[in-house]
Amino acid sequence: MNILTRQSHSDNLQLTLQQFNLPDANISLWPNWLTEPFSYNLQQQLVSQLSWAQDSIIMFGKPVKIPRQQVWMGDSHCRYRYSGTTFIPQPWHPAVRQLADNLSQFLQQPFNCVLLNLYADGQHHMGWHADNEPELGHDPVIASVSLGAARRFELKHRTQPWQLTLDLPSGSLLLMTGQCQRHWLHRLPKQSRINHCRLNLTFRYIEAVS
Numbered sequence: 001m002n003i004l005t006r007q008s009h010s011d012n013l014q015l016t017l018q019q020f021n022l023p024d025a026n027i028s029l030w031p032n033w034l035t036e037p038f039s040y041n042l043q044q045q046l047v048s049q050l051s052w053a054q055d056s057i058i059m060f061g062k063p064v065k066i067p068r069q070q071v072w073m074g075d076s077h078c079r080y081r082y083s084g085t086t087f088i089p090q091p092w093h094p095a096v097r098q099l100a101d102n103l104s105q106f107l108q109q110p111f112n113c114v115l116l117n118l119y120a121d122g123q124h125h126m127g128w129h130a131d132n133e134p135e136l137g138h139d140p141v142i143a144s145v146s147l148g149a150a151r152r153f154e155l156k157h158r159t160q161p162w163q164l165t166l167d168l169p170s171g172s173l174l175l176m177t178g179q180c181q182r183h184w185l186h187r188l189p190k191q192s193r194i195n196h197c198r199l200n201l202t203f204r205y206i207e208a209v210s
């Protein structure tokens with residue numbers, strides 16, 4: 001475990017980093033990347049100010065409502081297609097833009113779009129998947145910021161009996177890199193005892209096609 005000094009969000013707390021060098025994937029977790037008050041305020045602001053939608057995706061040829069609400073946001077060229085639906089990005093909310101800029105600086109990686117997911121309680125969830133849509137390119141870097149209720153996050157290898165379970169507290173930053181999306185799946189399982197809300201932002205990069 002490495003200890004870095006927190007550089008952004010203006011306090012002097014020690015920034016803890018946990019690294020998991022999995023076969024075919026690199027996972028890093030900064031459990032307290034954002035401070036509690038910053039996380040709380042950002043969550044309140046985004047829950048009330050964004051146009052959340054319980055979108056539908058196509059499963060077995062039929063539209064099915066997703067078990068959460070979401071917003072797709074980013075630069076205007078960042079169209080995103082998954083499960084038979086194309087999402088056009090909403091323009092940047094200034095606080096999300098600021099967070100993307102801070103992340104880009106912190107990780108030395110460009111980010112130009114973000115999927116925001118709002119889980120009202122532990123019934124809301126996301127099933128097994130990989131963030132491997134072609135527009136994300138080969139071996140995408142996915143940076144995931146969590147606000148609100150701490151939830152369990154699970155990874156499993158596609159072909160080997162290997163699993164990793166993490167707890168994602170409010171203010172945490174999870175980074176998935178290497179060949180993670182090629183060889184591993186991840187999900188946010190239901191946790192029926194959790195009765196408050198969580199907001200997750202997964203920052204991504206989509207190249208502009210000229």
Ligand SMILES: O=C(O)CCC(=O)C(=O)O
Nearest residue numbers: 115117126131188200202
């Ligand atoms: O809510 C989470 O932590 C997972 C989100 C996720 O996997 C995604 O947006 O692709």
Ligand SMILES: [Fe+2]
Nearest residue numbers: 129130131186
């Ligand atoms: Fe994902």
